[in-house]
Amino acid sequence: MDLLANIPYPQWLNPGDNAWQLIAATLVGLMSIPALAVLYGGLVQKKWIVNTMLMVFTGFSLTLVVWVLYGYNMAFGTAAHLGGNDFLNNLVGVPHTLLNAASSQGQAVSDTNTVVPFHFPTATLAYFQFAFAAITPLLFLGGLVGRLKFKAWLVIVPLWISVVYVVNAKLMWGGGFFALKGAVDFAGGFVIHLSAGVAAFVGAAIIGPRLKRDRTTVPSNLMMVAIGAGVLWMGWNGFNGGAPYYAGADTGSAILNTNLATAVAVLTWVFMDMTLTKQKKPMFLGAINGMICGLVGITPSAGFVNGLGAIIVGFLCTFVVWFAWNYLSRVRPFSKVDDALGVVFTHGFAGLVGGLAVGLFADPKMAVYLADDGKSAAFSVGGWFYTHSFHQLWEQFLAAVWVIGYTAVGTTIVFYIAKVIVRGLRETDEVLEVGDLAMHDEEAFPTETFAERVSALSRY
Amino acid sequence: MKLVVAILKPFKLDDVKERLKALNVTGMTITEAQGFGRQRGHTEVYRGAEYEVDFVPKLKLELEPRRVSVLNSDSESTTKVVGRFKA
Numbered sequence: 001m002d003l004l005a006n007i008p009y010p011q012w013l014n015p016g017d018n019a020w021q022l023i024a025a026t027l028v029g030l031m032s033i034p035a036l037a038v039l040y041g042g043l044v045q046k047k048w049i050v051n052t053m054l055m056v057f058t059g060f061s062l063t064l065v066v067w068v069l070y071g072y073n074m075a076f077g078t079a080a081h082l083g084g085n086d087f088l089n090n091l092v093g094v095p096h097t098l099l100n101a102a103s104s105q106g107q108a109v110s111d112t113n114t115v116v117p118f119h120f121p122t123a124t125l126a127y128f129q130f131a132f133a134a135i136t137p138l139l140f141l142g143g144l145v146g147r148l149k150f151k152a153w154l155v156i157v158p159l160w161i162s163v164v165y166v167v168n169a170k171l172m173w174g175g176g177f178f179a180l181k182g183a184v185d186f187a188g189g190f191v192i193h194l195s196a197g198v199a200a201f202v203g204a205a206i207i208g209p210r211l212k213r214d215r216t217t218v219p220s221n222l223m224m225v226a227i228g229a230g231v232l233w234m235g236w237n238g239f240n241g242g243a244p245y246y247a248g249a250d251t252g253s254a255i256l257n258t259n260l261a262t263a264v265a266v267l268t269w270v271f272m273d274m275t276l277t278k279q280k281k282p283m284f285l286g287a288i289n290g291m292i293c294g295l296v297g298i299t300p301s302a303g304f305v306n307g308l309g310a311i312i313v314g315f316l317c318t319f320v321v322w323f324a325w326n327y328l329s330r331v332r333p334f335s336k337v338d339d340a341l342g343v344v345f346t347h348g349f350a351g352l353v354g355g356l357a358v359g360l361f362a363d364p365k366m367a368v369y370l371a372d373d374g375k376s377a378a379f380s381v382g383g384w385f386y387t388h389s390f391h392q393l394w395e396q397f398l399a400a401v402w403v404i405g406y407t408a409v410g411t412t413i414v415f416y417i418a419k420v421i422v423r424g425l426r427e428t429d430e431v432l433e434v435g436d437l438a439m440h441d442e443e444a445f446p447t448e449t450f451a452e453r454v455s456a457l458s459r460y
Numbered sequence: 461m462k463l464v465v466a467i468l469k470p471f472k473l474d475d476v477k478e479r480l481k482a483l484n485v486t487g488m489t490i491t492e493a494q495g496f497g498r499q500r501g502h503t504e505v506y507r508g509a510e511y512e513v514d515f516v517p518k519l520k521l522e523l524e525p526r527r528v529s530v531l532n533s534d535s536e537s538t539t540k541v542v543g544r545f546k547a
Contacts, residue, residue: 043507219506277508285507326508342507 012107014119020247021124027238028131030231032060036138039228041444043285043341044145046220047435049444052145055153056138062157063134070095071133071161072126075169079176090176092167098126116369116378118245128242133165136192136199142341143200146210147432150439152425155418160199164410168195168403182392183399184362184381186254187243189300189355190403197348198407201339206415207425209338211432220444222284229288233262236295240302250368254303258295261302261314265294268318277326289325292346293318297354301361303368304381309361316357317350324349355400359393360384464523467495473519480523491520 009015037056041049063071077093098104108118108125118125137157144153168191170176172183185191209215219225241255269290270282297317298310305313325345328334334344360383367377383392419425431438468476473490480488494515501514 216511218504218511277505279505281505283505289507 010107012117012119013121014246016247017245018120018124020251021120021128021242021245024238024242025124025128025131027235028128028135028242029060031235031239032131032135032138033057035228035231035235036135036141037228038224039232040142040145040341042221042224042226042228043142043219045214045217045435046444047437048146048214049220050436050440050442051150052141054440055141055145055148055150058154059137059141059157060134062154063137063161064130066158066161067126067130067133068098070097071166072098072129074162074166075133076125076129076174079170079174086180087177090170090174090180092170093174098122116246125245129169132188132192132239133161133169136165136196137161139193139196139347140200140203140343142343143204143339144207145340146214146435147426148207149422149425149427151422152418155421156203156414159414159417160411163414164195164199164407165191167406167410171402172399178395178399178402181395181398183395184304184358184392185300185355185399186302186304186358187240187299189296189351189358190399193296193299193347193351194355194400194403195351195407197344197346197351198404199411200343201337201348202408202411203415204339205333205337206412206419210340211429214432214435215338219285225285225288229291233259233291233295236262236299239295240299244303244368246369248369250303250366253306253366257305257307257310258298258302260307261298261310261317262291262294264311264314265297265318266290268315269293269322272318272322276322289321289342289346290318293321293350296347296350297357300351300355301358304358304362304366304383306363306366309357309363309383309385312361313354313357317353320353321345321349352400352404356393356396358383359390359396362386362392464521466521467493468519468521470517470519473521476521485523487524489522489524491522493518493520 009018033056037053040052040056044052074093074095077096079090080092080094082088082091096103104123104126105121108120108122137160141153171178172185172191173179236258237255240258241251243254244250266287267290269286273286274280274282294314294317298305298313301309301313325342329342329345339345358381362381362383364377364380364382364386367380369379370376371378381392382389384390415425427439436443466476477488495518496514496516499516501512501516504511504513
């Protein structure tokens with residue numbers, strides 16, 4: 001065999017792009033595990049830590065299996081032509097697996113990107129997109145913790161990915177109807193955050209509230225919140241930085257913009273707490289809410305806006321969500337639904353405001369991809385601020401209406417199916433009184449003093 | 461000889477311990493406790509919601525009679541020391 005003929009990768013593969021995409025995917029994965037596990041674990045009551053963390057880890061696993069078996073191709077594969085119009089013909093992809101060598105190592109192809117070919121294999125794109133799919137149910141889990149049956153969760157995640165997520169992803173990203181019409185979502189402000197916010201709210205309404213006691217007790221651990229939030233922020237560099245699919249100039253812009261918007265958002269929330277609350281004090285959990293508003297808000301526009309746009313988006317998202325969190329939460333329907341961690345505000349409202357902001361502040365000079373001359377933009381987005389046209393805002397608005405409506409209907413269907421399958425979505429009050437110990441025979445901080453082993457593992 | 465029980469503000473423990481040692485007290489028992497008195501509780505705010513916390517951390521100090529040396533057998537001075545630092 002001629003050794004010179006051995007090459008590590010095919011012609012179409014660019015090692016820099018492939019390496020970056022896999023690192024970005026891993027960063028996004030870290031946002032789920034451990035970031036959301038410990039962030040949510042720190043925000044829930046002490047007796048719900050184990051349950052919450054277990055739901056995060058199992059939800060992540062469930063989505064990956066679904067994704068490889070059929071989910072990826074429903075969202076990003078060849079369109080299944082379901083009917084005689086653009087909408088139905090581009091609603092979902094043909095479901096098939098990624099289990100053989102060709103489907104894993106072949107060049108990634110997607111209707112998403114017709115400007116330049118992907119420079120990495122399907123396995124890379126599928127894993128990157130999996131990390132996004134996986135975090136979405138974990139985000140809406142924040143609205144459901146503290147009363148959801150564990151078995152119900154095991155049914156809800158695969159169903160929701162199959163019914164809701166793949167359709168929104170196809171329509172916005174996978175070359176579907178809204179993508180064709182010109183709506184854009186840089187890294188998931190609509191597909192992930194707006195959708196998760198709506199699902200959290202609708203799901204929480206269907207399941208019913210937590211026990212009164214759990215609604216009125218303090219969070220378990222603010223240091224865990226700090227760790228989770230910090231990993232979330234830095235992980236977002238992969239979230240928004242991976243969205244261009246190339247380790248290019250716009251990747252740098254997207255990451256810098258993401259951090260800039262977030263910094264402004266944190267400071268805005270802290271400043272609002274210091275001036276507009278009764279206590280007039282800066283609060284850590286307020287800063288974290290601001291951080292999430294900034295990260296979520298800049299997600300739909302990270303590589304479409306310039307630095308000034310990022311500052312405006314960061315400020316605007318926190319400004320709106322702060323008022324929603326403190327005032328809108330007191331009026332119907334928000335006051336009647338126990339969205340445990342307030343996902344509808346920090347993800348739903350922030351995702352909506354951020355997604356609409358694309359139509360206002362996207363700078364056409366911010367080139368996502370370049371034309372043949374290597375200078376001018378082959379793909380960029382222009383908002384009202386630069387084009388004096390409301391066209392992009394209108395497209396963003398239509399896509400937002402779809403995501404809100406479809407997610408609400410889809411989530412309702414999924415939750416009622418799960419309710420029938422596992423006979424009720426809410427644990428009994430008896431179990432809820434105890435929490436982790438009743439559901440899992442474990443607690444987050446076991447007491448050493450009184451615990452004595454009474455049975456050995458069978459292998460001894 | 462009496463069992464001396466005192467409830468202390470946690471940060472006062474070192475002072476009390478040193479003074480008692482100086483009186484030749486040879487040991488003591490400390491329990492972490494929660495309580496409120498004149499000090500009352502306080503309010504905490506998490507994510508915009510207010511929580512009333514009535515009880516604040518205290519330390520419960522117990523001195524068994526046998527720990528008090530013969531030099532201070534009436535335990536009067538021991539009580540005085542603890543009394544000075546009591547919460």
